[in-house]
Amino acid sequence: MPxxxxxxxxxxxxxEAVCELADEHGLEGVTLRDVAARAQVSMGAVQRCFRTKExxxxxxLGHIGxxxxxRVRARLVRSPAQSAATALGHAATEVALLREEHRAExxxxxxxxxxxxxxxxxxxxxxxxxxxxxxxxAGLVAEALEDPARTVPVDPRREARTLLAxxxxxxxxxLIGHLTPRAAQDVLxxxxxxxxxx
Amino acid sequence: MPxxxxxxxxxxxxxEAVCELADEHGLEGVTLRDVAARAQVSMGAVQRCFRTKExxxxxxLGHIGxxxxxRVRARLVRSPAQSAATALGHAATEVALLREEHRAExxxxxxxxxxxxxxxxxxxxxxxxxxxxxxxxAGLVAEALEDPARTVPVDPRREARTLLAxxxxxxxxxLIGHLTPRAAQDVLxxxxxxxxxx
DNA sequence: ACAGTTCCGATGCGCTCGTATCGGAACGTG
DNA sequence: CACGTTCCGATACGAGCGCATCGGAACTGT
Numbered sequence: 001m002p003x004x005x006x007x008x009x010x011x012x013x014x015x016e017a018v019c020e021l022a023d024e025h026g027l028e029g030v031t032l033r034d035v036a037a038r039a040q041v042s043m044g045a046v047q048r049c050f051r052t053k054e055x056x057x058x059x060x061l062g063h064i065g066x067x068x069x070x071r072v073r074a075r076l077v078r079s080p081a082q083s084a085a086t087a088l089g090h091a092a093t094e095v096a097l098l099r100e101e102h103r104a105e106x107x108x109x110x111x112x113x114x115x116x117x118x119x120x121x122x123x124x125x126x127x128x129x130x131x132x133x134x135x136x137x138a139g140l141v142a143e144a145l146e147d148p149a150r151t152v153p154v155d156p157r158r159e160a161r162t163l164l165a166x167x168x169x170x171x172x173x174x175l176i177g178h179l180t181p182r183a184a185q186d187v188l189x190x191x192x193x194x195x196x197x198x
Numbered sequence: 199m200p201x202x203x204x205x206x207x208x209x210x211x212x213x214e215a216v217c218e219l220a221d222e223h224g225l226e227g228v229t230l231r232d233v234a235a236r237a238q239v240s241m242g243a244v245q246r247c248f249r250t251k252e253x254x255x256x257x258x259l260g261h262i263g264x265x266x267x268x269r270v271r272a273r274l275v276r277s278p279a280q281s282a283a284t285a286l287g288h289a290a291t292e293v294a295l296l297r298e299e300h301r302a303e304x305x306x307x308x309x310x311x312x313x314x315x316x317x318x319x320x321x322x323x324x325x326x327x328x329x330x331x332x333x334x335x336a337g338l339v340a341e342a343l344e345d346p347a348r349t350v351p352v353d354p355r356r357e358a359r360t361l362l363a364x365x366x367x368x369x370x371x372x373l374i375g376h377l378t379p380r381a382a383q384d385v386l387x388x389x390x391x392x393x394x395x396x
Numbered sequence: 397a398c399a400g401t402t403c404c405g406a407t408g409c410g411c412t413c414g415t416a417t418c419g420g421a422a423c424g425t426g
Numbered sequence: 427c428a429c430g431t432t433c434c435g436a437t438a439c440g441a442g443c444g445c446a447t448c449g450g451a452a453c454t455g456t
Contacts, residue, residue: 005433026316028226032414044434053414107315114312117305117373118224130376152395155388162364162385165371169363172370175315178328179359187360190353197350198396203403230444241445242404251444 011049014039018060023104027111061112065129084144096167098181209247212237216258221302225309259310263327282342294365296379304369
C-alpha cells in the first residue's frame with residue numbers, strides 16, 4: 001500500500017473552508033477554486049475528496065449540522081442538576097445561533113436552508129438534523145411540563161416545533177438586521193416564560 | 199416624442215419572470231437570458247429596464263414584498279366586523295405563505311432572505327418590508343389584547359416580533375419538508391390561541 | 397413624407413465556472 | 427533499491443455568465 005492520506009480529515013478541512021466562504025459571500029459565492037485556496041490545498045485534492053461540487057456542499061452541510069447539534073447536546077447535559085426548563089432555554093438560544101461568535105454559522109445555515117428548498121439532496125440532510133432537534137426538544141418540553149397541576153394540557157411535540165421555528169425565524173431576522181440579537185433573545189425568553197407559566 | 203414603452207409595466211413583467219425562475223431553480227439559477235426568455239422579451243429589453251442584474255433582483259424583491267404585503271393588508275380590512283384576534287390569525291397565516299398556491303412566493307422569499315444576509319442592497323429592501331409588517335402586527339396585537347381584565351401584561355411589539363419570526367420559521371420548515379403545511383398551521387393556531395387566552 | 401428620436405434584438409467579448417485529463421511526485425513493499 | 431500503486435498539481439476545455447455595442451426597426455411630430 002503506497003502513499004496514503006487521511007481523507008476524512010481533509011474532507012473536514014475542506015468543509016470548514018466551504019463554511020467560511022459561504023459566510024462571506026453566500027453559498028453561490030463558493031467556487032471550487034476559492035475553496036481549494038482557502039483550505040490551502042490544490043483543486044485536484046478537493047476533487048479527489050468530492051466527486052462533484054454538490055457532494056462537497058452536502059458534506060459541508062452535514063458537518064456544520066453536526067457541530068451545531070453537538071453544541072446543543074452539550075448544553076443539555078452540561079449541568080444535570082438544572083431544570084428541564086432552563087436546559088430548554090439554553091438549547092433554544094443555541095439553536096437560534098444568537099451569540100455573536102456563531103453569526104457565521106447562522107449565515108451558512110440560512111444559505112443551506114434556502115438552497116434546500118430547491119435541492120433534494122440538501123433537503124434530506126437538513127430534514128434529518130431538524131428531526132433530531134425536534135425529538136430532543138419534545139423530550140425536554142415533556143419533562144419540563146409534566147407538572148400535573150397544569151390547567152391547560154400541552155402537546156410537547158407541537159411546542160417543540162414552535163420553539164424550533166421561532167428560533168430559526170429569529171436567526172433570520174437578526175441576520176438581515178431587522179432585529180438585534182438582544183431583541184431576539186428577549187422574544188425567545190418571553191416565549192419560554194409564557195410557556196412555563198401557563 | 200418618438201416611440202414610447204411602458205417601462206414600469208415591463209419591469210413588473212420581468213420581475214414576475216424572475217420570481218418564477220427563482221422558484222424553480224433558486225436565486226442563483228436566475229440568469230438574464232432565462233429571465234428574458236421567460237418574460238418573452240429580448241435580453242436587450244431587460245438590460246434597458248435594469249442597468250445591472252442586481253438592480254433587477256432588488257426590484258423583483260420589492261415587487262414580491264409588495265404583493266405579499268398588500269395581500270396581508272387585504273386580509274386585515276376584508277371584514278371590518280371581525281375581531282382583531284381573528285384578523286391577526288388570518289394575517290399571520292398569510293405571511294407564513296402556508297397555502298399551496300403561495301408556495302412559489304415562499305421559496306422566492308426565502309431565497310431573498312438568505313441572499314440578504316450577505317447583500318446590503320437586498321437587506322435594506324427586506325428590512326423595510328419587515329418593519330411595516332411588524333408595525334401592522336403590533337397594532338393588531340394591541341387592539342386584540344386591550345382587554346383590561348388580563349392578568350398578565352403583554353408587550354404588543356414583542357408579540358408581533360414573535361409572530362413574525364414564528365411565521366417565517368414555519369415557512370422555511372414547510373419548504374424543506376420538515377413540517378407539513380397542516381402541521382405548521384396547527385402550530386400557528388396553537389400559538390395564537392395561547393396568546394389570546396392567557 | 398421625412399426627419400429625429402427612442403428603443404431593442406442580435407451579436408461579441410472577456411471572464412469564471414465545474415469538470416476531465418495526465419504526467420510525475422511520494423511512498424509502502426518485495 | 428527498484429517497482430507498483432496512490433495521489434495530486436497543473437492545465438485544458440466547453441459551457442455559460444453579465445455586460446457592452448450597434449445598426450436598424452418603430453414611432454412621433456412637423
